[in-house]
Amino acid sequence: MPSEFTGKHVTVAGLGVSGVPAAKVLHGLGAHVTVVNDGDDERARAQAAELEALGVTVRLGDGDTLPEGTELIVTAPGWKPTKPLFTAAGQAGVPVWGDVELAWRLRGLDGRKPAPWLAVTGTNGKTTTVQMLASILKAAGLRTAAVGNIGVSLLDAVTGEQEYDVLAVELSSYQLHWAPSLRAHSAAVLNLAPDHLDWHGSMEAYAADKGRIYEGNQVACVYNVDATDKPSTEDLVRGADVEEGCRAIGFTLGTPGPSQLGVVEGLLVDRAFVEDRQKNAQELAEVSDVDPPAPHNIANALAAAGLARAFGVSAAAVRDGLRAFTPDAHRIAHVADVDGVAYVDDSKATNTHATEASLAAYESIVWIAGGLAKGATFDELVAGAAKRLRGAVLIGADRALIREALARHAPEVPVVDLDRTDTGAMLQAVQEARRLARPGDTVLLAPACASMDMFTNYNQRGDAFAQAVRELGA
Structure with missing residues (x-):
């Protein structure tokens, strides 16, 4: 069936997890597809061969030159806006989309009713919150999936045979930058802290890209009441152009006010989606239903609950979904107790904001930290956690900064x-931490840095920590 892409000359920027599916989908829709890629390694050549067998043109080792005749670029989310390819596109008047933008525009192309998107972004907690949200939606009997920056590819979700009632969508700042027409049913920004500033150029630009998730929201803009950073998530809500009737819904670890979700005497409660919210509140779950019940994870659960309630999900489904949820590895994962000391793997804490939340969850800590700082500074983090630290063990390329x-x-x-x-x-590092620790302490791997100076990724780093702890107890 002919589409708006039939006969169109589309350049896909970048191979990999988003580029290859985008090239295949566009080729299947009748576009003339050229893929450009910076790298020319063995993996790229294998992906190129797969696409060329379909009739897609692939140019390896040249991701900066705009192919002649290009009418649209679909880019991998990580490609910086300052690349010469995009400068040339701007000069030629060629639009640039990301894979999320492409997926958004392909919804309903096969005649099916498009599934609404409940979207989540933030510096930290996105994946956990989206997985919690998907668990809650499933507990409500809805056909759903965790998609976007995790789980099922968004392109697969909107073009595949599986039909969904609603999608739980994780979106990074990169993806939002390249998604100008995205309009979610409801969306949440969990938090904002300096991250990826080398890509965005400034904190203001980073926050603005995060804030795009609120544009055109239909029912609820969910924001973090407790956030003190500027701009705050509430500031982003205030600046968003939403549909008439869309509400600002806050979440807080304190007692919620009207139009908020929060915590009261060990209970997660809703004062947003109830009758007479000035006087009434609905119990959703117990704090103990959240795994793990660390403060920042309770905030994640409240955000997920807010989005689910905006979609009409019952309080019972929120409770059942949170109880059924199991967090991914390397996210405040308790590895073992050895000689009265708890060993906790939070290798996913790759920036200072995530590490601040991790450190706040324990009273007496031997902290294992370090790696690639990505331009971060650590004074505020250390000053805030100083009273909790029994000791610190530093590893990695930028450990001197810590x-x-x-x-x-x-x-x-x-x-x-x-x-x-x-x-x-x-x-x-684990052996040195054991020497510093006393019974009742927590040895916490929360590096506040990326892992690529020593490990393939944060997963390998966390696995190495867990293996080292197991050797302690052997």
């Missing part, structure tokens, strides 16, 4: 600085 912050703001905390960046450093 060591210097500890010297300034927690000079009494003993620090072990491991001058090595090989993967075996984790075993030594």
